[in-house]
Each structure stands twice: as C-alpha cells, then as structure tokens.
C-alpha cells in the first residue's frame with residue numbers, strides 16, 4: 001500500500017468535476033454564514049466554476065463544531081449534553097437531533113473509507129458477539145434483542161471488522177468474517193471464538209481449504225469458558241471498553257440503520273481516535289503504519305480522506 005499522508009492542506013488534488021482537467025486556478029471565495037470562507041475554483045479548460053465537497057458541503061455548521069460533537073459523543077457525552085455544551089460556546093445553537101444526525105452521517109462517511117483499509121495483523125483474531133437492546137417503537141414498550149458481532153487482532157488491538165445485526169446466525173457471522181478475511185488475509189492463521197456452534201461452518205467456509213496444506217486455511221480455536229478453558233481475554237477487554245463507552249446510548253432508539261451507523265462510529269473511535277491503554281497508541285498506528293494522520297483532529301483528517 002502506498003503511504004497516505006494527510007494534512008489539512010494537501011489532502012486533495014483538485015480536478016474539474018465537469019471535465020476532469022487539472023488546469024484549475026483559485027478564483028476567490030464563497031462566504032458562508034457558519035463555515036467561513038470557502039475556496040472557489042475555476043477550470044481553464046471548460047470555464048466551470050466550482051467548490052469542493054470536503055465532507056461539509058451544504059452543512060450549516062463549522063467542521064470544527066461538527067467533529068467536536070462526534071468526539072464528545074464517542075467519549076461518552078449524550079447528544080443532549082453536547083447540545084447544552086454548544087449552547088454556551090456557539091452563537092448558532094444546534095438541536096440534539098442535529099448532533100445525532102451528524103454522528104450517523106459522518107460515521108457512515110468515514111467507514112466507507114476505513115472499511116477498505118487492509119491491516120498488518122498478527123496471527124490471531126478473536127471474534128465474539130455482544131447483546132444489545134433497541135426500542136423499536138417509542139410509544140410502546142417494544143424492545144428488540146439484537147447483536148453486535150465484533151473481532152479484534154490480538155497483536156495490534158485493531159478491530160478487524162464488526163457490525164450491528166438483528167440476529168446472530170451464520171449469515172451475519174459470515175458478513176463479519178468476510179471483513180476480517182479482507183483486512184487480514186496473508187497474516188492471520190487462527191480465528192478464536194467461543195463455543196457458539198454457528199461459528200464452525202462459517203470459519204471453514206470463509207477462509208476455505210488450502211491444497212498445499214491439505215487442510216483448512218485457518219485454524220479455528222474454540223474456547224469454551226464453561227469448561228474452564230479460560231476467556232478470550234483480548235475480546236473480553238474490548239467488550240468492556242465498548243460497554244463503558246456505549247452505556248450512555250441507553251439502548252438504541254430509532255432505526256436499525258442508525259444503530260448500525262453509531263456502532264460503525266464506535267469502531268472508528270476505537271481504532272483511530274482513542275489511545276489504547278495497553279499499547280499506549282491508537283491501534284491503527286500499529287496495524288496501518290503507512291497511514292499518517294497529521295492533524296490532531298483525527299476525525300477531520302479521516303473525513304478529508306474519505307472525500308479524497
């Protein structure tokens with residue numbers, strides 16, 4: 001993989017969106033009420049004038065404020081408290097519903113980029129599920145029992161793939177296992193799970209048969225806690241962190257899609273934003289050494305990259 005270096009200035013080569021020409025010159029600024037001055041461009045080949053979608057196109061708030069909201073939210077501050085905080089510091093207040101919408105929009109945007117990144121993982125990936133509850137109907141007391149299936153690389157602590165689902169059958173596990181395979185292939189040799197039977201076929205089928213080895217390409221290491229074989233310590237620790245951070249969500253409300261986006265955002269927070277206690281770095285720094293985020297505001301760096 002070629003090295004990717006992000007700074008807030010050089011994140012993008014400007015091409016004309018109309019004719020793909022590189023002959024672009026700066027042509028003044030567009031003044032916006034809440035995002036300040038936006039660079040305007042002019043194409044010398046086709047005379048097209050344009051501004052660039054840097055991830056905040058048509059947003060009525062400053063990128064700093066939006067990324068601040070994401071950061072506070074994933075550090076455990078509720079959307080209502082984020083809104084109260086903004087009320088004190090920004091003249092143009094935003095409702096807690098806007099904060100919620102930003103979390104969803106930008107989690108989806110960034111994960112389109114981060115899902116494509118391959119990692120230099122270690123040999124063992126641990127996979128497990130966590131139970132969640134989502135209020136399916138705000139007026140009634142309908143609660144749906146759902147699952148977050150996740151995985152962690154034991155060496156770099158990078159979450160190699162995860163998704164929030166309505167159930168935890170083979171189909172769902174397969175989807176997560178495919179992400180794990182895509183990101184870690186060539187490095188991983190062992191998949192560790194608990195004794196849940198749905199894993200068995202999926203691990204075999206996803207990684208397949210190795211002719212050279214005359215065996216399955218991956219060793220499936222089943223650890224059955226009830227038999228006193230010990231816990232899968234890395235994934236248990238990950239689950240403790242997730243529970244700690246997501247308890248303020250107080251059970252999801254809204255659609256399954258928004259719950260999915262929020263958990264995607266958590267994966268981004270875990271891999272790229274928060275310093276891991278054990279490795280004293282963010283997992284991406286070990287797992288993707290060629291990715292360099294130069295801005296202290298890594299949310300902003302990731303949004304820029306996902307639009308580059």
Ligand SMILES: [Zn+2]
Pocket residue numbers: 016017018019020021043044045046047048
């Ligand atoms: Zn042009």
